[in-house]
Amino acid sequence: MNAHRTLFTAGRVLAQLRADHRTIALMLVVPCVLVGLLAWIFNDTPVFDGIGAALLGVFPFVVMFIVTSVATLRERTSGTLERLLTTPMGKGDFMLGYALAFGVMAVLQALIATGFAVYVCGLDVAGPLWQLVAVAVLDALLGTALGLLASGFARTEFQAVQFMPAFVLPQFLLCGLLVARDRLPDVLHWVSDVLPLSYAVDAMKSVTTSASPGADVAGDAAVIGLWVLVALVLGSLTLRRRTA
């Protein structure tokens, strides 16, 4: 692993994104539109305060998952990945470079979406706002890491996009947004205890409901961080220098 190659790769990925104004706009605007829509649907009810923050954690996860899995698949099909792996580029440099670049995008996305939810849609947050942003960024990183992993199993763009419902929707159903996790059937509860998005939603809920959620959020964040690490390591194992 080499910090220079990681940073050059992150810089290159960001330069590619910069050339694609529409993708940047979609990454930054779509979460705001969805949050706004949700606030509007549940106008004059307490529902938005209950789930708004949790969704702030889910959007960056979903968006980054899709963007990352397609970006890495492009890298595989265009031959650039094969070429990079004949150079001194380490697999870890490659994975971390991507995680870093999309992490930067995640910070932007989280700041904008959180600001929009709180200041425009009037989301009530009892805890410190920066923790909301921090968890959103961590969720985006989780999306990036799982997207990198998923793209290792996709041969075509069609498959890559299909992995979104396969990887993401089960987590969404079980993360406690639709039914509180402790009211799920036992087996599903255990499954939800393992899935990372559950911890993202738990953390977001703690920040909105408690004035000093620090310890709870830190515990949840640690689990998400562990998942990010595991997904990055597993993802780098799917990068093969030799192929048939």
Next chain:
Amino acid sequence: MMKNVIEIANLRVVRGGREVLPDLTVSVPAGQVVGLLGPSGSGKSTLIRAVVGVQVVESGEVTVLGEPAGSPSLRRRIGYVTQSPSVYDDLSVRANVRYFANILGAPASATDEAIEAVDLTSHADSLVGRLSGGQRSRVSLAAALVGDPELLVLDEPTVGLDPVLRRDLWELFNRLAAQGRSLLVSSHVMDEASRCDRLLLLREGQILADDTLPALLVRTETDDAEHAFLSLIDRAEEAAR
């Protein structure tokens, strides 16, 4: 200086259930432009992939610059250009070449020199996706040249280029060899044989000839590479009968 930059012994490669290279033994001398010629489907790309160490091989030995192909220490010493240009369409020519320069640890001046070498200086700030096919393959070549490798392995680098550019690129290859670098260049265009110091003729995974062009013409009593190739195929089939 070592005598052979590539030594291949009993290489067997199977791709998609088909034996692409059944049992190939060949070597590539240092400091020369060696042309790997053969029709498409003859196994050129597979052989090249085995040399750069990205091909899963069934058996056999591939030694490159004195080390087993694919060794980590070789990654800085070999420049590999894939058949379809492997560069980023959404970056400029310069951004592409600079990225590979950075990954390879090349000095800052190397980027512009490599772009100059493939005659793309006037397009340095254009997005690669907006360039023609031939220009894109030259960007891909520049990204390999920028690391100043000892051995360049190029898979059909001149395909689809106009005659002037093809001549310029072959002059560049000959110049690089004159500076002491070694090149293995594949092509399915037989008239490019005259540009090579030495030829490997490949057909159906077998080496039909490993010789210089003049020696090959004398041996087959023909006057160009195309006819020499046909004559060798006829002889091989007669021998098999």
